[in-house]
Amino acid sequence: xxxxxxxxxxxxxxxxxxxxxxxxxxxxxxxxxxxxxxxxxxxxxxxxxxxxxxxxxxxxxxxxxxxxxxxxxxxxxxxxxxxxxxxxxxxxxxxxxxxxxxxxxxxxxxxxxxxxxxxxxxxxxxxxxxxxxxxxxxxxxxxxxxxxxxxxxxxxxxxxxxxxxx
Amino acid sequence: xxxxxxxxxxxxxxxxxxxxxxxxxxxxxxxxxxxxxxxxxxxxxxxxxxxxxxxxxxxxxxxxxxxxxxxxxxxxxxxxxxxxxxxxxxxxxxxxxxxxxxxxxxxxxxxxxxxxxxxxxxxxxxxxxxxxxxxxxxxxxxxxxxxxxxxxxxxxxxxxxxxxxxxxxxxxxxxxxxxxxxxxxxxxxxxxxxxxxxxxxxxxxxxxxxxxxxxxxxxxxxxxxxxxxxxxxxxxxxxxxxxxxxxxxxxxxxxxxxxxxxxxxxxxxxxxxxxxxxxxxxxxxxxxxxxxxxxxxxxxxxxxxxxxxxxxxxxxxxxxxxxxxxxxxxxxxxxxxxxxxxxxxxxxxxxxxxxxxxxxxxxxxxxxxxxxxxxxxxxxxxxxxxxxxxxxxxxxxxxxxxxxxxxxxxxxxxxxxxxxxxxxxxxxxxxx
Numbered sequence: 001x002x003x004x005x006x007x008x009x010x011x012x013x014x015x016x017x018x019x020x021x022x023x024x025x026x027x028x029x030x031x032x033x034x035x036x037x038x039x040x041x042x043x044x045x046x047x048x049x050x051x052x053x054x055x056x057x058x059x060x061x062x063x064x065x066x067x068x069x070x071x072x073x074x075x076x077x078x079x080x081x082x083x084x085x086x087x088x089x090x091x092x093x094x095x096x097x098x099x100x101x102x103x104x105x106x107x108x109x110x111x112x113x114x115x116x117x118x119x120x121x122x123x124x125x126x127x128x129x130x131x132x133x134x135x136x137x138x139x140x141x142x143x144x145x146x147x148x149x150x151x152x153x154x155x156x157x158x159x160x161x162x163x164x165x166x
Numbered sequence: 167x168x169x170x171x172x173x174x175x176x177x178x179x180x181x182x183x184x185x186x187x188x189x190x191x192x193x194x195x196x197x198x199x200x201x202x203x204x205x206x207x208x209x210x211x212x213x214x215x216x217x218x219x220x221x222x223x224x225x226x227x228x229x230x231x232x233x234x235x236x237x238x239x240x241x242x243x244x245x246x247x248x249x250x251x252x253x254x255x256x257x258x259x260x261x262x263x264x265x266x267x268x269x270x271x272x273x274x275x276x277x278x279x280x281x282x283x284x285x286x287x288x289x290x291x292x293x294x295x296x297x298x299x300x301x302x303x304x305x306x307x308x309x310x311x312x313x314x315x316x317x318x319x320x321x322x323x324x325x326x327x328x329x330x331x332x333x334x335x336x337x338x339x340x341x342x343x344x345x346x347x348x349x350x351x352x353x354x355x356x357x358x359x360x361x362x363x364x365x366x367x368x369x370x371x372x373x374x375x376x377x378x379x380x381x382x383x384x385x386x387x388x389x390x391x392x393x394x395x396x397x398x399x400x401x402x403x404x405x406x407x408x409x410x411x412x413x414x415x416x417x418x419x420x421x422x423x424x425x426x427x428x429x430x431x432x433x434x435x436x437x438x439x440x441x442x443x444x445x446x447x448x449x450x451x452x453x454x455x456x457x458x459x460x461x462x463x464x465x466x467x468x469x470x471x472x473x474x475x476x477x478x479x480x481x482x483x484x485x486x487x488x489x490x491x492x493x494x495x496x497x498x499x500x501x502x503x504x505x506x507x508x509x510x511x512x513x514x515x516x517x518x519x520x521x522x523x524x525x526x527x528x529x530x531x532x533x534x535x536x537x538x539x540x541x542x543x544x545x546x547x548x549x550x551x552x553x554x555x556x557x558x559x560x561x562x563x564x565x566x567x568x569x570x571x572x573x574x575x576x577x578x579x580x581x582x583x584x585x586x587x588x589x590x591x592x593x594x595x596x597x598x
Contacts (some may be wrong), residue, residue, distance in 0.1 A: 007327065008511045012441050013444070014436075014440065015442070016440065016443035016444070016447065017436055017437075017439035017440035017442075017443050019443065020227055020231060020439045020442050020443045020446070021436075021439045023224065023227065024228055024231060024413050024416055024417070024439075027220060027224070027228065027409055027410055027412075027413035028410075028413040028414060028416075028417050030410065031405075031410050031413065031414055035405075043436070045221060048221075048224055048409075049221060052218070052223065052224055052227055052450075053215065053218045053219055053278065053449065055219055055227065055443045055446070056227075056446070056450045056451055056454070057447075057451070058443070058445045058447070059443040059444045059446065059447025059448070059451075060447045060448075060451040061443055062443075062444055063448050063451075063510070065445055066444075067449065068444075069186030069187070069188065069448065069451075070186065070187050070188075070448060070452060070502050070504070070505050071181075071185060071186045071187060072184060072187075072499075072500055073184055073244050073545065074499060074500055075182040075184070076182075076183065076184040078238050079244060082380075087183055087184060088184070090183060090306070091183050091184055091185040091186075094180070094183075094185055094189065094193065095189055097490070098189050098192070098193050098196070101193075101196055101207060101502070102210065102211065103239075104207060105207045105208050105209075105210045105211040105212075106210075106211045107194075108206075108207065108208040109208050109212055109215070110213045114449065131591070132211075132215060133212040134215075135214075135215055
């Protein structure tokens, strides 16, 4: 299980990095081709956006795993250690619930675009459901990261109990 | 209970549990959609995906890549060495050089946090070596770091542009003169503090400044000094869009860091993108979540209700501005600046517009408010970034920052009273 988690962490962070790299590379290439070859791609802006959106959701899952999302910590910090851990479990469960609802919402969005055959407004006419797949995927990622955090916090709570007892 | 009341209570309730802001915002919206039957569950992803697919935002991760290249490549130290070679034998000269270095770094990177952390790591040991007390040096560097979000390019301005549908190019220009004003005021503050404190421990080099030394340092810093010219010149010369300028400047800085300064190794290149992906995701995902909540805010007519109350209380626009600023600074004590901006803009922007404020002027006022927020204890992010990167205790950083907060408030007052400082340059360049 640990190995699977490690491999997934690597894939996820690398994929987020690749998306940013591709967005930058396309944007840079656009400038070069426009000025040196007088040519602009009709698909560039659209695909840059897709890569940025994918990197945001993949990156957000990574940030969730590292527990670095921006949050208000000052009030929870006032609680005793045990209370902090319990509130931590509660918020991690909320993330799981959010993840599941986000997955359902994302699936509905993708199905809607798929069944109505929505395509992008640009000349590329990309079927919109393909880039939108990141939404249900993000739902799955948030759910798993939430579960991972629930596990972590329960373990920390147990360890705290053992330390207090000894 | 009304929609507004449920929304506010639920959002605040979730916030104090320490749930990440993005989930507080999107979760509250989700609940309101279903409980009040005002929309469907699909709206959540539809709105979030749509908000993030805003082309204005593309510049944000690309400028963050640039900031990461600057930090990882230690490029700041060459700018500082150049500035210091000119100012080193004046009292407070190193401090002034640090502020000027911050300003140049700010003209390349768009983030205040990256700015403070990178500068702190490199410049603080140098300043301490030359007799600067840790708190004074930390105060200079933490405040200098805030210039990152005012001087173009600026992450805050990009987000404001995306939220309010303003041109990022014009917003960048609006921050230019207030940015210069901020540099001037901070430089004067450093000089005054150095003189007033008569800090005898500060070592002033007796050796006169030599042109040959300045020339050598200039040659070393010159390739980096070209980066802001590429960005600003590229955007306003009509060569690039803001996101393209970030891409070109990122590639340029990456190449010079790899080839010329050899401060980034080829195998480290990919880590730049991984780091940038995480840093930009942290900001942009909040934008996505808050946009979904923004839909509920609009449905709840919260802005209109606040406006009616404000008018009912007989407040004029300036009284409203003062109350809002105090409120924003207090919020900035508890939350990071990006979140404060993203949460409050959808509610307050329509009210400011009703009062006849210029959107560019408002952007600058907001940004300076946010700058003050980044150095306001107990949560000011720059304080922690600097403390984290240098090991200086947070209390010392706070002590050092306090006199600079007064300067920042003075800058805020000047910029608020004279809207022309923010609007003159964009109107000259883009017309009215």
